Amino acid sequence: MxxxxxxxxxxxxxxxxxxxxxxxxxxxxxxxxxxxxxxxxxxxxxxxxxxxxxxxxxxxxxxxxxxxxxxxxxxxxxxxxxxxxxxxxxxxxxxxxxxxxxxxxxxxxxxxxxxxxxxxxxxxxxxxxxxxxxxxxxxxxxxxxxxxxxxxxxxxxxxxxxxxxxxxxxxxxxxxxxxxxxxxxxxxxxxxxxxxxxxxxxxxxxxxxxxxxxxxxxxxxxxxxxxxxxxxxxxxxxxxxxRPADMCAAAVDAVIAMGYEAIMLGDALEGDALELGKDHAAQALALKASGRKAALISGGEATVTLRNRSGRGGRCTAYLLACALALEGEPDICGFAADSDGIDGSEDNAGAFLWPGILEMMGGADQARQLLERDNSYLAFEKAGALLMTGPSGTNVNDLRVILVG
Structure with a gap:
């Protein structure tokens, strides 16, 4: 990439x-x-x-x-x-x-x-x-x-x-x-x-x-x-x-080349992954309402507070599932979130993809929400066939999140 x-x-x-x-x-x-x-x-x-x-x-x-x-x-x-x-x-x-x-x-x-x-x-x-x-x-x-x-x-x-x-x-x-x-x-x-x-x-x-x-x-x-x-x-x-900033700058160049307006949210974002996902969904919806074709780009390392010790998921899939639930299948919004080292937490995926119909592929919004509440975001994206599997990347500069609007 x-x-x-x-x-x-x-x-x-x-x-x-x-x-x-x-x-x-x-x-x-x-x-x-x-x-x-x-x-x-x-x-x-x-x-x-x-x-x-x-x-x-x-x-x-x-x-x-x-x-x-x-x-x-x-x-x-x-x-x-x-x-x-x-x-x-x-x-x-x-x-x-x-x-x-x-x-x-x-x-x-x-x-x-x-x-x-x-x-x-x-x-x-x-x-x-x-x-x-x-x-x-x-x-x-x-x-x-x-x-x-x-x-x-x-x-x-x-x-x-x-x-x-x-x-x-x-x-x-x-x-x-x-x-x-x-x-x-x-x-x-x-x-x-x-x-x-x-x-x-x-x-x-x-x-x-x-x-x-x-x-x-x-x-x-x-x-x-x-x-x-x-x-x-x-x-x-x-x-x-x-640095994470180097990866994010390269991502900005990539989306501009694809015809998107690049909106850099920061290369060092921290905080709860679920809240971050909801916030970025709200920003994406606002951009769509204004008719802008834009890409929300961010780096950093969000956190997940585990409630289910046997749950399967990492901060990138948790972020992206919270984002998907907040978007509620809104058309023309897609994206991905991935850990740059190729492993999201302790699972075998780097992250996952998001598109408008993904909740239905997870069994519906209620099923997806239950999986998130049980810290099983990995299983939700696995069910949808939306896991991003890269293997070891050879570097590690935190996570990259890109939400495309329009």
Whole structure:
């Protein structure tokens, strides 16, 4: 798809640079685009460079198997023991670096779950439990990652602190609304401004059950993260190579070429997916009433508060089903919503399509509404034959939503 082109590592990383050092270069690439990012810079690395690549299961770029690099496929969105072992490998590699060396970190969405390293006194099972609760809570990614940072031995700048006195440089593809580089992958090499107190407040806000041991460590400040002024954070640099805004700008160009007026609603929209869907439906209806041929385009990462733990659906299908129900089959309005990484939440679809007669294909508006209320938006679009199936895309710059009017 045209909108994804500027965010694909082969394009986004063509001109990236990093510090050159007299010593060793150790590469750590983490996330859903980890192998694609590594492939994009492989021929520019020193011949003796080595390192670790950690990606989601099934996300390895076909045919990519470079010498001197270990490739690990771990679980997402809930971390597993494979990812935990990889995190320890990364920490040990950082420990072995000296003042003449460089830790080059390539970061893409999904890294928070793929590289779990529970802080001292916290078990992997406890981190998994907190992660599941956060995923169900409807918390935005920024708040989720604040919690993840403070329960980790690798996130929130701790990997860079372990690598010191080596230099650390991160090149990131942003999957964070607003592009806060310290939040991408929970910022393992970036100083953290959030606090233990904020972590406790987030847990209370969403009724996240923390064990007494974790609460006590947060209350005492024992789990505080490295800050900007810390001595071991003084050789840290970071750059973005692709952003949600790049994808949205390419989508704008595409719809204009199709003869539509492009209306950009924002590349960093957050909030409840159902409310967002209703709002965009209202805007589409207003555009049609005014006789305009237009495309509503938006990026960002909406949230879904799960009520049915066995439900099947992601934020894109939830958004689109809420939109369809609000449109009530209005003619001449269609569109799609999809996660740019190729997976909407934890299902196998990237997203779904919308057209005027889709509710009837779902069994009618009442049936569609019941499916949405039970967090089964995936099943609604599956019934209509409207799921968007792409497989792994090789990048991750949040969701893209396009509603065409006229």
């Amino acid at each position: 045209q909108a994804l082109q500027p965010a694909l590592p082969a394009n986004a990383m063509r001109d990236v640079q990093w510090p050159r050092v007299p010593g060793r270069t150790c590469l750590l690439s983490i996330g859903k685009a980890a192998t694609q990012m590594a492939a994009a810079v492989l021929d520019r690395l020193p011949e003796d460079a080595n390192g670790l690549i950690v990606t989601r299961q099934g996300y390895v770029q076909p045919g990519f198997a470079p010498d001197n690099f270990q490739i690990v496929e771990a679980s997402h969105p809930v971390p597993d023991s494979v990812g935990a072992e990889a995190a320890q490998t990364a920490l040990h590699a950082a420990d072995a670096l000296g003042a003449d060396d460089l830790l080059l970190v390539l970061m893409s969405g999904g890294a928070s779950a793929l590289l779990p390293a529970p802080a001292d006194g916290i078990s992997l099972a406890e981190k998994q439990s907190v992660t599941r609760a956060l995923l169900r809570s409807g918390a935005p990614i920024s708040e989720m990652n604040m919690v993840r940072k403070h329960l980790s031995a690798i996130k929130g700048g701790r990997l860079a602190a372990r690598a010191w006195p080596a230099a650390t440089h991160m090149i990131a593809i942003s999957d964070i609304p607003g592009d806060d580089i310290a939040m991408i992958g929970s910022g393992p090499t970036v100083a953290d401004s959030s606090t233990c107190a904020e972590t406790l407040a987030i847990a209370a806000k969403y009724a996240i059950d923390l064990t007494p041991a974790i609460k006590n460590q947060l209350l005492s400040g024992a789990l505080e993260t490295p800050k900007t002024g810390d001595p071991d954070m003084q050789r840290v640099t970071a750059d973005l190579c692709a």
